Amino acid sequence: xxxxxxxxxxxxxxxxxxxxxxxxxxxxxxxxxxxxxxxxxxxxxxxxxxxxxxxxxxxxxxxxxxxxxxxxxxxxxxxxxxxxxxxxxxxxxxxxxxxxxxxxxxxxxxxxxxxxxxxxxxxxxxxxxxxxxxxxxxxxxxxxxxxxxxxxxxxxxxxxxxxxxxxxxxxxxxxxxxxxxxxxxxxxxxxxxxxxxxxxxxxxxxxxxxxxxxxxxxxxxxxxxxxxxxxxxxxxxxxxxxxxxxxxxxxxxxxxxxxxxxxxxxxxxxxxxxxxxxxxxxxxxxxxxxxxxxxxxxxxxxxxxxxxxxxxxxxxxxxxxxxxxxxxxxxxxxxxxxxxxxxxxxxxxxx
Amino acid sequence: xxxxxxxxxxxxxxxxxxxxxxxxxxxxxxxxxxxxxxxxxxxxxxxxxxxxxxxxxxxxxxxxxxxxxxxxxxxxxxxxxxxxxxxxxxxxxxxxxxxxxxxxxxxxxxxxxxxxxxxxxxxxxxxxxxxxxxxxxxxxxxxxxxxxxxxxxxxxxxxxxxxxxxxxxxxxxxxxxxxxxxxxxxxxxxxxxxxxxxxxxxxxxxxxxxxxxxxxxxxxxxxxxxxxxxxxxxxxxxxxxxxxxxxxxxxxxxxxxxxxxxxxxxxxxxxxxxxxxxxxxxxxxxxxxxxxxxxxxxxxxxxxxxxxxxxxxxxxxxxxxxxxxxxxxxxxxxxxxxxxxxxxxxxxxxxxxxxxxxxxxxxxxxxxxxxxxxxxxxxxxxxxxxxxxxxxxxxxxxxxxxxxxxxxxxxxxxxxxxxxxxxxxxxxxxxxxxxxxxxxxxxxxxxxxxxxxxxxxxxxxxxxxxxxxxxxxxxxxxxxxxxxxxxxxxxxxxxxxxxxxxxxxxxxxxxxxxxxxxxxxxxxxxxxxxxxxxxxxxxxxxxxxxxxxxxxxxxxxxxxxxxx
Numbered sequence: 001x002x003x004x005x006x007x008x009x010x011x012x013x014x015x016x017x018x019x020x021x022x023x024x025x026x027x028x029x030x031x032x033x034x035x036x037x038x039x040x041x042x043x044x045x046x047x048x049x050x051x052x053x054x055x056x057x058x059x060x061x062x063x064x065x066x067x068x069x070x071x072x073x074x075x076x077x078x079x080x081x082x083x084x085x086x087x088x089x090x091x092x093x094x095x096x097x098x099x100x101x102x103x104x105x106x107x108x109x110x111x112x113x114x115x116x117x118x119x120x121x122x123x124x125x126x127x128x129x130x131x132x133x134x135x136x137x138x139x140x141x142x143x144x145x146x147x148x149x150x151x152x153x154x155x156x157x158x159x160x161x162x163x164x165x166x167x168x169x170x171x172x173x174x175x176x177x178x179x180x181x182x183x184x185x186x187x188x189x190x191x192x193x194x195x196x197x198x199x200x201x202x203x204x205x206x207x208x209x210x211x212x213x214x215x216x217x218x219x220x221x222x223x224x225x226x227x228x229x230x231x232x233x234x235x236x237x238x239x240x241x242x243x244x245x246x247x248x249x250x251x252x253x254x255x256x257x258x259x260x261x262x263x264x265x266x267x268x269x270x271x272x273x274x275x276x277x278x279x280x281x282x283x284x285x286x287x288x289x290x291x292x293x294x295x296x297x298x299x300x301x302x303x304x305x306x307x308x309x310x311x312x313x314x315x316x317x318x319x320x321x322x323x324x325x326x327x328x329x330x331x332x333x334x335x336x337x338x339x340x341x342x343x344x345x346x347x348x349x350x351x
Numbered sequence: 352x353x354x355x356x357x358x359x360x361x362x363x364x365x366x367x368x369x370x371x372x373x374x375x376x377x378x379x380x381x382x383x384x385x386x387x388x389x390x391x392x393x394x395x396x397x398x399x400x401x402x403x404x405x406x407x408x409x410x411x412x413x414x415x416x417x418x419x420x421x422x423x424x425x426x427x428x429x430x431x432x433x434x435x436x437x438x439x440x441x442x443x444x445x446x447x448x449x450x451x452x453x454x455x456x457x458x459x460x461x462x463x464x465x466x467x468x469x470x471x472x473x474x475x476x477x478x479x480x481x482x483x484x485x486x487x488x489x490x491x492x493x494x495x496x497x498x499x500x501x502x503x504x505x506x507x508x509x510x511x512x513x514x515x516x517x518x519x520x521x522x523x524x525x526x527x528x529x530x531x532x533x534x535x536x537x538x539x540x541x542x543x544x545x546x547x548x549x550x551x552x553x554x555x556x557x558x559x560x561x562x563x564x565x566x567x568x569x570x571x572x573x574x575x576x577x578x579x580x581x582x583x584x585x586x587x588x589x590x591x592x593x594x595x596x597x598x599x600x601x602x603x604x605x606x607x608x609x610x611x612x613x614x615x616x617x618x619x620x621x622x623x624x625x626x627x628x629x630x631x632x633x634x635x636x637x638x639x640x641x642x643x644x645x646x647x648x649x650x651x652x653x654x655x656x657x658x659x660x661x662x663x664x665x666x667x668x669x670x671x672x673x674x675x676x677x678x679x680x681x682x683x684x685x686x687x688x689x690x691x692x693x694x695x696x697x698x699x700x701x702x703x704x705x706x707x708x709x710x711x712x713x714x715x716x717x718x719x720x721x722x723x724x725x726x727x728x729x730x731x732x733x734x735x736x737x738x739x740x741x742x743x744x745x746x747x748x749x750x751x752x753x754x755x756x757x758x759x760x761x762x763x764x765x766x767x768x769x770x771x772x773x774x775x776x777x778x779x780x781x782x783x784x785x786x787x788x789x790x791x792x793x794x795x796x797x798x799x800x801x802x803x804x805x806x807x808x809x810x811x812x813x814x815x816x817x818x819x820x821x822x823x824x825x826x827x828x829x830x831x832x833x834x835x836x837x838x839x840x841x842x843x844x845x846x847x848x849x850x851x852x853x854x855x856x857x858x859x860x861x862x863x864x865x866x867x868x869x870x871x872x873x874x875x876x877x878x879x880x881x882x883x884x885x886x887x888x889x890x891x892x893x894x895x896x897x898x899x900x901x902x903x904x905x906x907x908x909x910x911x912x913x914x915x
C-alpha cells in the first residue's frame with residue numbers, strides 16, 4: 001500500500017517541483033507584501049502580477065504585535081510594503097521604519113472620497129508635511145439600537161447611559177475604547193488624551209455605564225446572540241456594520257447610527273518600508289489596491305469600507321473620530337478591569 | 352555426518368519449524384494489535400462516559416450545596432441587610448469550601464444595588480477569606496447574575512467556562528473557572544438575589560483524573576472545539592488570548608462530533624503532530640442538563656498507542672519463547688529423524704565395506720517393515736549369494752593349487768612341492784645345525800609290469816608303493832613322486848644316519864611284500880640311495896646328486912645279486 005501510494009506520488013512531486021522551478025526562474029521582480037487577511041486576496045494579487053509581470057510574496061499577520069515584530073526584525077528589510085492602522089503607524093514613523101510616499105505616483109488617489117484626500121483631516125497619515133500612509137480600508141464604531149425600543153434613533157453616545165435602557169445596553173470589553181467613549185461624553189476635545197483631572201470623572205461615568213449594562217462582549221457573534229436573546233436595546237458596535245449584518249441576518253429589527261460626538265473609527269493604510277527594494281513596484285501595488293476591483297473585493301467580500309465608495313450607513317456630515325494612540329494604554333486597561341469586575345468608583349481609582 | 356544428509360535434513364526441518372513458528376507469531380501479533388487497539392478505544396469510550404457521568408455527579412453535588420444555601424433562611428435575611436444572618440451565611444459558605452477544594456468562591460449577590468455582593472468567601476491560597484465592606488463588588492452585569500435571576504427557584508445556572516478575569520477574586524484570578532448560580536427567592540417567589548459558586552475547573556478535573564491510569568490523557572473542549580483542558584496547558588483557552596486552539600484542528604476526525612453529526616468519536620490518530628507518537632482516543636459530546644450558554648462539552652480520553660500495545664509485551668515474550676521452543680523442538684526432531692534415516696544407511700554402508708573382509712558382518716535391519724527393511728533384505732540376499740559364490744571359488748582355487756603341487760595318481764606331493772619343502776627343511780637344518788636325509792626310491796623293473804599287465808595295473812602298483820612309503824614315514828617327513836617310477840623321501844630332523852637307514856630298510860621291506868592286484872601277485876623291488884646333510888652335501892643339488900649316485904650303486908648291486 002505504502003509503496004504503491006508513494007509511487008503514485010512521484011509524478012506529482014515532479015510536477016510540483018517543475019512548477020516551483022518555472023515559477024522562480026520566470027520572475028525577475030519580486031514584491032514582498034505584509035498584509036492582513038482580506039487585503040491581498042489571491043485574485044487581487046494575480047491581477048497585479050498579470051499587469052506588472054512581477055511576482056508578489058504575501059505574508060499575512062493577524063495582530064498589531066506580529067506586524068511590529070516582523071517589521072522590526074531586520075530593520076524593515078524583509079518587506080517592501082505593508083498595511084497598518086494610523087494609530088500604530090506612529091511608532092513606525094518614530095523608528096524611521098517607513099519612508100515618505102510620492103503621491104504623484106498614485107493616479108487612483110484622485111478617485112478617493114474627499115474625506116480621505118485631505119491629509120489634514122486624517123491625523124497620523126502625515127508628519128512634517130510628508131505623506132507616510134495611503135488610506136485603504138476603514139470601519140467606524142457606531143451605535144446599534146433596537147427600533148422596537150426607540151421611538152427615534154439615538155443621537156448621542158449618552159444614550160448608553162440612559163436609565164430607560166438600564167440592563168439593556170451592550171458594550172465592548174475594551175479599556176481604551178470605553179475610556180474614549182467616556183471622554184466623548186465628558187466633551188473632551190480628544191477622546192485619546194485624558195488629563196490628570198479627567199480620570200476621576202471618566203471612571204465615574206464608566207461605573208455609571210456599567211450599572212446601566214446588560215453585559216459586555218468580545219466577539220461579533222456573541223454580541224448578536226446576546227442582543228437578540230436578552231432583548232437588548234442599545235449596543236456600542238465595536239465591529240460596526242459587521243454586527244449590523246449579523247443582527248439583521250438573525251431577524252432583529254435594528255438601526256445603526258453615528259452619534260453626534262463622532263464615531264470612533266480605525267483606518268488601515270498602506271505604507272512603504274525603509275528597506276523597500278523596488279519602490280516603483282511598491283507604489284504600483286498601492287495604486288492597484290486603490291482601483292475599483294480591489295476596492296470592490298474589500299467591501300463586497302469582506303464587509304469593510306473602501307476609500308472610494310460612500311459608506312451606506314452614514315451621511316457625508318457624520319463625524320468620524322480616527323483612532324489615535326491613547327495617552328496611557330496600561331492605565332486605561334487596569335482601571336477598566338476594575339470597573340468591569342464591579343469595583344465602586346473610589347476603589348477603581350485606588351493606587 | 353559433517354554436512355551429510357542428516358545435517359541438511361535437520362537444517363531444513365529446523366528452518367521450516369522456525370519459519371512456521373515465526374509466521375504464526377507474526378500473524379498472532381498483528382491480530383492481537385488490532386484487537387488491542389479496538390478494545391482500548393472501546394475501553395476509552397467507556398471510561399469517557401464514566402468520566403462524564405462522574406462530572407455530572409460532581410456538578411450535581413456542587414449544585415445541591417448551592418441550592419441548600421439558597422434555601423437557608425439566612426440567605427434571605429442577609430439580603431435584607433441582617434448582619435448577623437450575613438455572618439452566619441459566611442460560616443455556612445466556608446463549610447463546603449473547606450470540605451471541597453473545587454470551590455474558588457461562594458457568594459450571595461443581591462438582585463438590587465447593581466448586583467452588589469452581600470456575603471463572599473474567597474479561597475486565598477490555603478486559607479479562606481471573607482471579603483467584606485468596600486471590597487464587595489457589583490456583579491449585576493455578569494450573566495451568572497442576570498441569567499440566574501431569571502430562573503425559577505430550585506434551578507441552577509452554569510456560566511460559560513472561561514478564564515476568570517474578575518479582579519480581586521484571589522485564588523480564582525486568571526484561572527479556568529465556571530460559575531454555578533441559583534436564585535434566592537422570597538416567600539412570594541420573587542428573586543431577591545443569587546447564590547454563586549465559582550468552581551475551579553482544573554481542580555475538579557485533577558480530582559477526577561486521579562483515578563485514571565497514568566498514561567491516560569484528558570481533553571475537554573467547548574461546543575466550538577476550543578480546548579478547556581489539554582495535556583499541554585498552553586493549548587487551553589486559546590480564545591482568551593485571541594487565537595483559536597481547537598480539538599478539530601488536532602484531530603480532524605472530530606469535525607463530525609463538533610458539527611453534531613455524531614455523539615461519539617473513536618480515533619486512532621497517527622498523522623500530523625501524532626505521527627511520531629500515535630494516539631488512541633475516544634471523544635463524546637456531553638450536554639449539561641441545566642440552564643447554560645454552553646452547548647455540548649467535548650470530553651475525551653486518549654492513550655499513546657505504544658502503551659496500549661505494551662500490553663502485548665508479555666504475549667510477545669511468550670511468542671518468542673514459543674518460536675524458540677518450536678525451533679529447538681524442530682531441530683531436535685530433525686536430528687532424531689535424520690538419525691533414524693541415516694543410521695540404517697550407515698549399517699548398510701558398513702555391511703558393504705565388510706563384505707569380503709574377515710570382520711564380523713554387522714546385523715542388517717531386515718526386520719524393518721519400511722523401505723530401509725526392504726533394502727536390507729535385498730542386500731542380505733545379495734550378500735548370501737555372493738558369499739556362496741566366493742566359497743565355491745575358494746574351493747576351486749585350493750583344488751587347483753593342490754593339483755599343481757601333488758601327483759594326481761598317488762596323491763603324493765610332486766617335485767615342485769617337494770623342492771619347496773626341501774628348501775624349507777634345508778634352511779631349518781642350517782639354522783638349527785640339524786640333520787636331514789634325502790632318500791631316492793626307484794622301482795626296479797617296473798616297465799615290464801606296465802607292458803605285461805597294462806597301465807591300469809601299473810598305476811595300481813604305483814599307488815600301492817606310495818601308500819606303503821607313506822605308512823613307513825613320520826608325519827613330518829615328506830614323500831613325493833618325482834618321476835614315472837621314482838619317489839623321493841625327505842627326512843628332516845633325524846638324529847643319525849642310522850635312523851635314515853632304518854627308514855630306508857623299513858620302506859624296502861614294505862615294498863618287498865608282493866602286491867595283489869586283480870588276482871595277480873606281483874613282486875616289486877626298489878633301489879634306494881641315501882644322502883645326508885650335512886655329511887653328503889649342504890645344498891639340494893649336491894644332496895640329490897649324492898642320493899642319485901647311491902641309488903644307482905644300489906641298483907647295480909641289486910641286479911648283481913639277482914643275477915647271482
